[in-house]
Each structure stands twice: as C-alpha cells, then as structure tokens.
Amino acid sequence: MSSPAPTLDQVRALAYAALLDHARRSDHAHALATLMRALASLTGAERWLWPQPPDGDLSMPPIHARPPVRGSVPPGAAETAWSCSHSGTVVGELRVPLPDGLGIDDWGDRLMPARDTAAALLAGLIEHAGHALPGSLALQRRAMHEAGTYVWEWDLSTDVLGDIDEGERLLGYPMNTLGHTQADWDRVIHPDDKAAVDKAFDAHVRGEEPMYRAVYRARAANDQWRWIEERGRIVEWDRRGRPTRMFGTQTDATLLRELEQAQRDRLAAEAANSAKTMFLSRISHELRTPLNAVLGFAQLLDTDPALAAMPAQRRQVRMIHEAGDHLLAMIGDLLDLSLAEAAHLPIHLQDVALAPLLESCVAWCRAQADSAHVSVHCEDPDAGAAPEHAAVVHADPTRLRQVLTNLLSNAVKYNRTGGSVTLRAQPADDEWHIEVQDTGHGISPADRARLFQPFNRLGREASGISGAGLGLALSQSLTQLMGGRITVQSKLGVGSIFRVSLPAA
Template sequence: MNTARPPLPTEAAVWAEANAALLDLLRRRDPAHALQRLARACVHLLGGRWSLIEARHRGHAIAGGRFEARRERPTVPAGLAWQVPLKHLGSTVGTLQVELPAGTELETASERLRPLMEAAGELIAHWLAARGQVGADSLSLQRAAMREGGTFVWEWDLATDALGDIDEGALMLGYPPGSIGHTQADWDRLIHPDDVDGVEQAYQAHARGEIESYRAVYRARAAEGDWRWIEERGRIVERDMAGRPTRMFGTQTDATLQHQLEQARRNQLAAEAANAAKTQFLSRVSHELRTPLNAVLGFAQLLEVDRGEPLTLAQRRRVQLIRQAGDYLLAMIGDLLDLSLVEAGRLPMQEESVPLGALVRDCLDLVRGQAAEAGVILAQRLIRPRVAVRGDTMRLKQVLINLLSNAIKYNRRGGSVELSAHIQGGQCLLEVRDTGIGLPADRLDKLFLPFQRLGRESGPVQGSGLGLALSQALVQAMGGSLSAHPLPAEEGPGTAFRLVLQLAD
C-alpha cells in the first residue's frame, strides 16, 4: 500500500471515481465488486489508509482496496484520522475512516470528498440489501416509515427512462400498482399542464450544475380526478464520460395539506392587509365627512335661532328635518369609525370597575323619553347593590343604550322592555327582553353583521345596521359576549339580548 499522503485530489477526479463506482454497480448489479472498485479508487486518490465500515461494526470493512470480513472495528490509523458517518436516504449505513494529509482542513476535505461519501453510502446500502440484512434499522423500515409520512422514494435510469418505485408514487395518488406505467414519461402525463415547464426547468438547472439538487412543487392528477400538490426532490448520482446524467434518485412528498395551509396563511395576510386598508380608508372618510356635516348642522342651528329673520312654521319644520337627518348621519359615521377601529384593535378603552346599578339607572333615564313617545313600558328587575363589572364605562353605556333603544324601536305600542341582571359564578348576565315583533330564528346568525337589518330596510324604523355589529365588537373587546335569542313560544313574539361581562374583583 502506498503510504504517501499527497494533497487532496481535484474535484473532477473525485467526481469521476465516484461516478465510475456507481456505474459499475449499475452494469454488474454487484455491490461488493463496486465497493472494491471504490476502495481502490480512494487509495489511488488519497494515498493513505481508507476504511468503509458497516454501520453496526459487525459486517465487512474495506481497506487498501481489499474486501475483508472483520468482526471488530478497525483500529484508528496513525496520523490525522477522520471519521464521517455515511448516509443513504437519511439513514446512517456506515462510517468512513480515512487518514488525510497533515494540515488538511476538515471542512475543505468534507466538501471535496462529498461525491465519494455519497457514492460509498449508496454502495453500502445496496450491499446490505443484497446480503439480506434487513433488521430494525434497515432501509426497508426507513422506506416504510417515509411512506407512512407521505414521502416516497424514486430512482430514475435516464438511459432507459425506467422510473423505479413508480408504484409508490402511484399509491400516493390513489392508483393501483402497475396502472400508470413504469417510465418517467408515464409519470409526466400526470403533471398539470401549467406546471410541466416549471418542473423541466428545475431539472435542467440541476443537470447543468447550476443548482446542487433538484426541487419542484407541482400538481399531479389523482385517481379520483382531483389535483394533488407534490413536492419532489432529487439528485443526479451518475453521469457518463461526456458528463450527461445517467442515473438520479430522490423523494416525492404529498404536499397538498401544506400547500392548503400556506394558501390559508396567504389569504389571512391578505385579509388582514385589506382590513387595515379598510380601517384607514374609513378613518379618513369619516373625518372628511364630519367637517362639512358639522357645517351643515351649524347653519341649521343658526337658522333656528335667527331672531332677525325668523323662520315660518313650515321653514322651521324643514330645518328640523335637516338637523335630524344630519344628526343621524353623524351618528352613523361615528359608529362606522368605531367599528373599524375596534376590529383593528385600535379603539382606545379604559378598563375599570363599573358600578352596575348606576350604569343601569343612567341608561334607563336616557331612553325614558323615547319609550314614553313609543308607548312602551320600561321595567327593571332588582339589581343587587354594590355589584360591579369590568369594562369601559362610556362603551358599556353605549352598548346598553343601543340595546334598549332597539328594543323600544322594534316594539309595539303597549309593549314592554325589561332589563335584568343575574350573577353566575364570576360573571354578570345582563338581559334586555322585549315584547316586540321578534326575530326570525333562521336569520339570527346575520344579526350582528354590519349593515344587516334582516329585511327591515324599507320599514318605518330608521337604522343603518351598524349598532348591533358595533355593540358586539365592543363587548368582545372588553372580554364579554353578546347574543340574541327568540323568546319561548309560550311568551309570544319578542327577543332577549344577553350581555355577559366579567365581575370586577
């Protein structure tokens, strides 16, 4: 054996010897012979000691170009000994033990000798398979585990176009074994027409050496006619003397679920961006509308109080209508802006302990005039003193007034609105119950959507359909919930709105 240790061989020489050993395996189908050739090539290239050891240290080893049987792990040779695990399809099948020239950087050696290590891993794997050594850590179990995880192994002989293990890919798509053919051309017919060019470009880039490995994500037609997303990875492992690819292997993975999750993530990001743009737009529009609207309301007020040129009764009535319409529009703009801000999480809130009794009294006082004008009776069940809830006082008052006002507007003359409160564990349940026209049960799911009035757009009661959507958003922002329920049939038509809030400590 030549004990001289020349510098590391050239990259071209390493690739040539690795390809030659793999080509020998392809032609002879004799992994032991191919391993002998690889060992001789390594001794020739490195000039030092070289050993390939089967992973469990109880099989064969190769040293100095001779194929030997060893029961014990070889002794570490003198000099700079380097041990590297050899892998095949992610499984460690052996160990490379080599004596490198003094002063060699291991990182440089690792990159330079990588083709030899890959070839050695491939040959040892074939040698183990040929000897029938298929124990718990064997390649068959590795492939079975990959198959269970939705990943399948393929091997492509470019000279014959034979695609090994194509039946595993067919199984992934729901086809029975042998039903789609046995060549790469047969598999290509399953690829979505829009993805064919991308797959070919990825392969050609790898074949030209522009990228280290091949990767493509494409759609393939499944047995049931739907399209499944496939992630395919591979590497050319053999080339002929002219450098043309002759053998390639890799994996296929069903990436449909991953693609759907990624698409859902992109949709969510797009929705968030659209929501942010909507909030910004509404904010700007609201401010722009408020300025001229306040001017309209201001001049209407001046007309009403102008004693120098007093209005006639008819003119005064018309100015009052202008003010009413302006006030309604201004309130709608405010609700729209609040809703956009709370949806974006940008509405300022001051969480505090809110005494429930005082809150309820204030809200009832503010709607008494409206109830009297509509002929609706306001009722209140006894609320325990000193009960307090967590929330923003102003926003809670806004929600309660909206619920009470709706209960009055959509009621009937002689009807009633009842406000009650119950303590349930650490929560307070506020209920606004009315004896009005009721709500259709099959449309309750749309009640809290913006601009939804459930078919009452042309009715006598004015409304924008924003109040309930805003109320629910505000309550949820305060950690509570708001829901609507039809009254039991024996109680007649009507609706109960239930507001659940956390009790203050």
C-alpha cells in the same frame, strides 16, 4: 504481475450495477452477492461482508466472495476493515485487503460507493430478516411518510423510476398502476406546470442550480389536484458529462399551499381594511365639517325670536336638526365600526360596576321608549348581594354603554305598542351575562344568520323605523374587542333576548 488497483469510477460502476440488480429483483441478498463478487473479481482478492444487526444478533452469516484470479492485491496483503453505516447506524463491516502501492486513505475513498451501496442493501437484508434496525431506511421512510415526504430514484439512461411506488402512495394510487418511468409520471403532472418542472430540471443539469426543485400540481387517484414539492440532485454522470442517475424527495405541499394562499388572502384583506379605514376616517372628517355648520345654523334658527310666531317653520328647522344629528351619529358609527374591524379602535379596559351603568343606559332610552309606548325596566344586579359580590365586569365603560344603548334602542324600536324591555345582569362562572329582553315580533332563524351584517336591516328598510343597520354590527365588534361575545335567542311572536357576555372583574 498484479493488475492496477481499481479506480473510483470502476467501483462506482459496480455499486450502480448492484443497485440496478436490486431494482429489478427486489432481492437484497442477490444484489449484495453480485456486488461482492464484482469487487472480488475487480481486485483479485477475497471480500468479506459481516452483518452487524443493531440488536446484537450475530447469527446472520457473512457474505464471502473469492476472485477467479489474483489481481491487484498481493498474497498476504494486510487486511483492512471498513464499517458500513446507513442512516447513521452501523449495519456491517467490509473486510478487504489493501491493494499494492495504495494508501489506506486513498483506498477508503475509492471504496466509498461500494461501502454505501453495501450498507443500504445490508440494511434492507437485516430488516427483512426481522432484526430491529432503529436507524434503518425503512424507519426513516415511515417517519417521512407521516410528514408527507417520499423518496424517488431515477435512472436517466433507461428513464426508469426505481421508487415510483412512493409517488403512487403519495397520490393515493394502488401500486403498479402508473407505470415505471419518468414519462409515466409526467402524465399525472398538470399540463400548465410541466414547462416549469422541465425548466427547473434543465437549470440543474446545466449547473445553474445546485439542486433541482419544482412545485407543481399532480392528479391524485380521486381526480383532485394536489401540490407536490419535488427536490433532487444528480449523483452520477457518464464520461460525456451526461447525467445518468438522480435521487430526490417528493413532499405533499397541498396544505402548505393552502396556508400560503390563506396568508396572502389575509394580508390582502388587512390591506383593503386599512385602506377602507383611512378612507372613512378622511371622508368622515370632510362630512362632519359642513354638517356641523348645518347643525349650528339650525340651532341659531331655532332660537330666532322671529320664528316664534311661525310654528310650521320652527318644526321644519327642528327636523333639519334631528336629521343632522342622525347623520352625525351614523357617520360616527360607521367610523367606529371600521376602526373596530381593523382593531384600531382604542379600548380602555377597567373594572366597571354594572348597577349604575345599567341604570344610566335605561335612563338614556326612557324618552324614546315613552314616545313608542314601550315600558323599560332595569333589574338591580346587586339586589340582595353582599358588597364583595357586587356585579363588576372587566370592560371599557364608554364602549359597553354604547353597546347596551344600541341594544336597548333596537329593543324599543322593533317592539310592539304596549310592549316591554327588560335589562338585567346574571353571573355565570367567570363572567357576567347582560341581557336585553324585549316582547317584540321576534327574529326568524334565517334572519338570525344575517343579524350582525353591516347595513343589513333584514327587510325593515321600508318599515318607517329609522336606522342604517350599523348598530348590531358595531355592538358585536366592540364586545369582541372587550373580550366578550353577543348571542341571541328569539322566538317569532314572543320576542328576543340579546345577551352580552363579558369577563368578570
């Protein structure tokens, strides 16, 4: 009388035993032989496992096992053949007789754990034999390693981590240095993250989550903390419902966490910048209203005939007017800078002829230069050039004029008595370089690094020269919004060249 056909739990237990055998010995052939003998003994029928390397080399011998006694398969039973696929690649064929009284589909379902285990072990055996295995676990693991992902297996009954060497590689440790259990791995987890890891695992065990997922810090071999994203699933339980085996992956999430933090920092900076812009917009409106009243009354006083005979009082009224104009310009620059930094300042790009614009900028600053005893020169960028080669840039004419007048004003203010300022434009590939050259005192390399910081006047606050330290910062932001850049060359005692580079039309 034949014994009953093996159950799914019995086949699963055999497969698990073969995996543990391989974990202990790291011997694919021995684990396969153990699995085949156990299957033959369980069913009382012969078992054949035929390797099928993907490269077509059929020289590998089949693995054959005979039972000690006949079991659930009667003599002469029809043989069934089941392909064994690993990672989408057929690596062999399991040939077994069909047990008495069992349908082929039911028999296939019961054999599934043994087929999967045989396929995994056979894939390793084929690869160790030197055969090409494109879909093999090793190839997939190499690809996963390149992406910073590693595989692990955990026997909960013994606490053994079958692939802890993957985690060691992830963190840069030599093999066999961390230990072989989950308790050993727990020692590299950051103490502040351990509770969250345990909570995620317990939720999966209780069935509250279909998958275990935790993100935590682990100490690498260089003593730095790296972020690890761990995912896994319990694949086997004992008869009392306790988990016994678990598979999962580990991914180096350090770069991702850094990118996420950078994204959060960027959003926070944008929010702060937006709030600053809104505040400055409102406060500038509130300041301009009374300031315009002050300027208006100063103009009225300046035209009052009663002040004609009082030159000292008229001079004081004009000082009020000049201070008000300066404050109004400062408020405008501050608002423009805030809008430019937030990319909210409207820019209207068009083709701009440089020759007339440069002449108008020089004319604007000539009165300031004359009072400072500084000569200002403008070189005609179209001199000797054909009309089709005229100097034309793609920019916002209003903002470009604002940039150049800021640079010219600085070149005059920080020049020396009897010095000179030259404005010129030169072509360079697909752009034009507009240069403001002065014969001032020059800028040291240390100060050049802080040159475009708002409100930073590089120690000139007590020089008696008016300014708030906004002009260069605003000029740089405006130039960048127009698709250009500002660079500086300077030599102490000789002077400086501020170069505005903009795309040619």
